[in-house]
Amino acid sequence: MLKRMGCILLDLVYPPRCPGCGGSVDVHGKWCRPCFAKIWQPRMISGSHKAGKLDGCYALTSYSGDMKKILRTLKYNRALKYEKGCQYILEAFPWQDRLATIDAVVPVPLSARRMHKRGYNQTEVIFRPWVERYGCWEDLLARVRSTEAQWHLNKQQREENLKRAFEIRKDSFCVIGTHLLLVDDIYTTGATLQECAYILKQKGAASVTGLVISSGAV
Numbered sequence: 001m002l003k004r005m006g007c008i009l010l011d012l013v014y015p016p017r018c019p020g021c022g023g024s025v026d027v028h029g030k031w032c033r034p035c036f037a038k039i040w041q042p043r044m045i046s047g048s049h050k051a052g053k054l055d056g057c058y059a060l061t062s063y064s065g066d067m068k069k070i071l072r073t074l075k076y077n078r079a080l081k082y083e084k085g086c087q088y089i090l091e092a093f094p095w096q097d098r099l100a101t102i103d104a105v106v107p108v109p110l111s112a113r114r115m116h117k118r119g120y121n122q123t124e125v126i127f128r129p130w131v132e133r134y135g136c137w138e139d140l141l142a143r144v145r146s147t148e149a150q151w152h153l154n155k156q157q158r159e160e161n162l163k164r165a166f167e168i169r170k171d172s173f174c175v176i177g178t179h180l181l182l183v184d185d186i187y188t189t190g191a192t193l194q195e196c197a198y199i200l201k202q203k204g205a206a207s208v209t210g211l212v213i214s215s216g217a218v
Contacts, residue, residue: 019085020066029084039067042094045217048190048210054197057210059187059217060089067214071185075122083125086213090130093211101179102209104138105131108184108196109166111143126213127183140180141196142169166199176204187215 016028020035031039039061048057061067070086073079093099107123115121131137144167168175182196187210197208 019070019082029088031085031088035066038062038065039214040089040092042092043218045187045190045210045215048187048193048217050190050194050197052198052201053194053208054182054190055207055209057187057190057193057212057215058093058095059212059215060093061214063186063214063216071122071214074125075118075185078119080120080125083129086126087130089213090127099134099181102135102181103178104136104140104173105181105183106138106140106196106200108182108192109139109141109143123183123185126185131183135181138173140168140173140175141166141199166196168199168203174204175200177206178204179207180205180209182208182210184210184212185214187212187217190217 014028016025016030017023018025018030018032018035020031020038023032023035025032041062042058042060045057045059048054063071070079070082074082074086105127107121107127110118110121128137143165180200182193182200184193187193190210193210193212197205197210200208
């Protein structure tokens, strides 16, 4: 009862708004139909399957317009108000049956320096509340080497930049024979996800499938 009253008061003080246009909606995080139609583009990214690395990567939205604005402000400007808008997108994931064999969900980690500066990992903010209703969240990976910012690098430079940047945490559960879902906010060239998947496969993971909230790749 108290929780219900709290939600009502919250809605009065901060009425639910579409993350895209700011128009009125009935619950926090919900997108209005026109805005959702602009961003919604669920697919398996072409070319995301690499032997010995990723077994393919799902993306749910187009990294443009409102989605690009939201993820950039969430990542760099502490706009955590967009968390629920991202989770609304995850709830619409159209292939739930394909996740039935997943043993654990693994986030792409930040370096200690970036984590200290930012105060949070945007991937955890986006994915963890959704994951913990359906499965097991495991921080299996550690970023052991700070890397150059990726945005200005080409594909080959990104791959070189990420070599030996990740390791399995020493206190992690055994990954041998497991089927893992590797999650990140954005897929650009896929270099980060591919390198993380390679490390997990080297330690014995049976499969590593990627899932990102957004991508410009088709």
